[in-house]
Amino acid sequence: MLERWSHGLGCLGVVASAWVLPLWGQGTRVCVRDATGAAVAGAELQSRGATVRTGGSGCAAVAGGWPANVLVRHAGFADRRVTLNGPGEVQVVLAPEVLRQQVDVTDARVPLATEASASSVLDLPGEQLLEDPGVTLDDRLREVAGFQLFRRTSSLVANPTTQGTSLRGLASTAASRTLVLSDAVPLTDGFGGWVHWNEIPELAIASVDLARGGASDLYGSSAIGGVINVAPALPDRMGYALDLAGGSEATTSLNGLGTAAVGAWRGLAATSVVDSDGYVLTAPADRGAVDTPAGVHSESGRLELRRQIGVTADAFLRGNLLNEARANGTPDQTNATRIWTYVAGAGWSPTETGRVVLRAYGDRQDYRQSFSNIAADRGSETLTRLQRVPSDQFGGSAQWAATVRGGVTWIAGADLGDTRATDAETPVHDDAPQALMAISARQRQVGGYGEVLWQPAQSARGGYVLGATQGWSAALSGRVDRFRSFDARESTGGTTTSLPEIDETVFDPRLGVVKQVTRTFSLNASGFRAFRGPTMNELYRTGQVGQQITEANPDLRSERATGFEAGGLVGAGRWGSVRASYFWTEINRPISAV
Numbered sequence: 001m002l003e004r005w006s007h008g009l010g011c012l013g014v015v016a017s018a019w020v021l022p023l024w025g026q027g028t029r030v031c032v033r034d035a036t037g038a039a040v041a042g043a044e045l046q047s048r049g050a051t052v053r054t055g056g057s058g059c060a061a062v063a064g065g066w067p068a069n070v071l072v073r074h075a076g077f078a079d080r081r082v083t084l085n086g087p088g089e090v091q092v093v094l095a096p097e098v099l100r101q102q103v104d105v106t107d108a109r110v111p112l113a114t115e116a117s118a119s120s121v122l123d124l125p126g127e128q129l130l131e132d133p134g135v136t137l138d139d140r141l142r143e144v145a146g147f148q149l150f151r152r153t154s155s156l157v158a159n160p161t162t163q164g165t166s167l168r169g170l171a172s173t174a175a176s177r178t179l180v181l182s183d184a185v186p187l188t189d190g191f192g193g194w195v196h197w198n199e200i201p202e203l204a205i206a207s208v209d210l211a212r213g214g215a216s217d218l219y220g221s222s223a224i225g226g227v228i229n230v231a232p233a234l235p236d237r238m239g240y241a242l243d244l245a246g247g248s249e250a251t252t253s254l255n256g257l258g259t260a261a262v263g264a265w266r267g268l269a270a271t272s273v274v275d276s277d278g279y280v281l282t283a284p285a286d287r288g289a290v291d292t293p294a295g296v297h298s299e300s301g302r303l304e305l306r307r308q309i310g311v312t313a314d315a316f317l318r319g320n321l322l323n324e325a326r327a328n329g330t331p332d333q334t335n336a337t338r339i340w341t342y343v344a345g346a347g348w349s350p351t352e353t354g355r356v357v358l359r360a361y362g363d364r365q366d367y368r369q370s371f372s373n374i375a376a377d378r379g380s381e382t383l384t385r386l387q388r389v390p391s392d393q394f395g396g397s398a399q400w401a402a403t404v405r406g407g408v409t410w411i412a413g414a415d416l417g418d419t420r421a422t423d424a425e426t427p428v429h430d431d432a433p434q435a436l437m438a439i440s441a442r443q444r445q446v447g448g449y450g451e452v453l454w455q456p457a458q459s460a461r462g463g464y465v466l467g468a469t470q471g472w473s474a475a476l477s478g479r480v481d482r483f484r485s486f487d488a489r490e491s492t493g494g495t496t497t498s499l500p501e502i503d504e505t506v507f508d509p510r511l512g513v514v515k516q517v518t519r520t521f522s523l524n525a526s527g528f529r530a531f532r533g534p535t536m537n538e539l540y541r542t543g544q545v546g547q548q549i550t551e552a553n554p555d556l557r558s559e560r561a562t563g564f565e566a567g568g569l570v571g572a573g574r575w576g577s578v579r580a581s582y583f584w585t586e587i588n589r590p591i592s593a594v
Contacts, residue, residue: 029089031059043074049237049261118512118526120212138197155197157278157294167225179223182230184359190393190419192537198298199322203257204270206233214530217477217510220447221533235259235266251276266306274298288378290330298324315346335369354402362394391421411451441488451477471516478509483533500554520571527564560588
């Protein structure tokens with residue numbers, strides 16, 4: 001790369017503090033104590049994007065402008081939130097931190113603490129992703145063991161319909177056998193099962209979490225190989241970031257991010273522009289006059305508005321746009337994609353051990369592509385077909401999680417996903433368009449799931465509270481899905497024909513056990529069932545790659561997978577950790593191109 005320049009999000013926050021901090025002396029005096037009444041010096045008091053620390057007396061002044069929500073934090077103590085309603089003095093007592101008392105159940109539905117999970121879980125922070133080589137997200141994920149695309153070509157130059165992904169080597173077609181989502185919203189294409197890796201602006205990604213192994217017990221269809229969750233960046237202060245990179249083949253990448261925080265309101269705006277002339281995909285010895293570089297021009301943008309509601313709730317609205325155009329390696333083969341996505345969500349934590357998360361989403365996608373026949377000597381090509389695939393997707397989810405005494409966490413949730421798509425194709429003969437052929441269909445997945453996780457509590461100083469069961473944790477989960485493809489019909493020359501439909505009910509359980517042998521060494525084992533429903537592209541559309549034609553099969557049924565995993569995890573302190581696993585997965589009724 002020729003150049004990269006960035007500025008941290010904290011800079012504008014420091015400037016803003018110059019306006020806020022002088023007012024704090026007129027606010028509320030907060031004194032932090034431990035359970036014995038002793039002062040807690042150095043405790044952080046966070047409010048409205050600003051932070052102050054308590055002095056030797058355990059006290060500090062918090063600015064006026066009430067009511068004010070303050071987060072009180074100190075190493076070795078559990079976080080506590082308090083609401084200040086006016087000037088005066090408030091005493092805050094911090095309780096000792098309890099490790100592993102509450103499982104970190106995120107909006108991604110899975111416990112992501114590696115020492116607590118029977119699954120192989122990996123977290124890649126946004127900072128690490130920015131430092132990794134590559135321009136697109138899929139390039140940066142290649143460092144993860146088991147991650148692969150249907151074709152090895154980067155999404156920087158590959159056709160989007162070849163960008164299906166999998167974990168643990170389970171892919172066979174362009175449809176993904178790994179579910180990719182962000183904030184409970186699927187990024188896996190509803191029509192074909194592939195992934196548009198440039199959809200989210202680069203700086204709007206906080207981290208990427210990968211859970212390897214079957215996860216249909218919580219997520220439903222497509223999670224045979226696991227789940228990739230792209231966690232979005234959340235605005236929490238005034239700040240900005242800018243990243244510029246350039247390289248060979250006229251490749252440039254420009255990324256920007258701005259965040260704002262005013263009172264209980266938060267805002268975020270982000271954009272990414274990726275442009276590359278690309279390179280010729282055909283080997284030099286086989287190239288002909290029709291071979292040209294495969295390149296891309298991609299633009300994505302995001303706007304988000306959030307509102308903190310009291311101390312325990314928040315809500316947000318988010319909009320995202322992807323617009324890209326690609327050259328596929330010859331003059332007549334091109335494609336373009338435009339995706340509008342909108343998300344509304346809310347979260348509510350009525351108690352310290354419970355949380356409700358709600359999401360509703362929708363997107364509108366318009367995909368266009370052209371096809372051609374190439375002469376054997378690659379000296380000429382003939383345009384054969386024009387394709388347009390408009391699709392609409394909407395859905396929603398609700399989840400509740402709570403931790404009770406004895407280290408037991410209960411999780412329950414349900415979700416709905418509905419996709420409507422039309423594949424409209426115009427054959428071209430002697431440069432003249434022929435009669436339009438169209439296939440339309442609708443696909444829906446409705447599912448409900450539940451999970452119970454049991455983890456004996458452990459004190460911050462070590463040693464388990466429940467001596468008879470110390471070191472053990474377990475998770476039992478299951479999900480029931482109804483998967484349907486319906487309203488399928490084919491229209492050609494004014495004649496409409498109904499196509500076969502699918503209606504399946506699937507149950508997927510999972511059991512995982514972890515034994516913490518020492519503070520740095522644990523053993524784990526799990527077994528699962530998972531499934532993937534056939535995509536509308538596989539069921540109803542005849543496709544072409546080069547000279548090869550793959551016919552549709554409306555009689556396909558869902559893939560079913562059974563598997564298990566066993567292994568161990570060794571913690572190495574600041575050096576990280578090492579996990580070793582033996583896993584086995586068998587897929588019944590696999591869908592593949594023959």
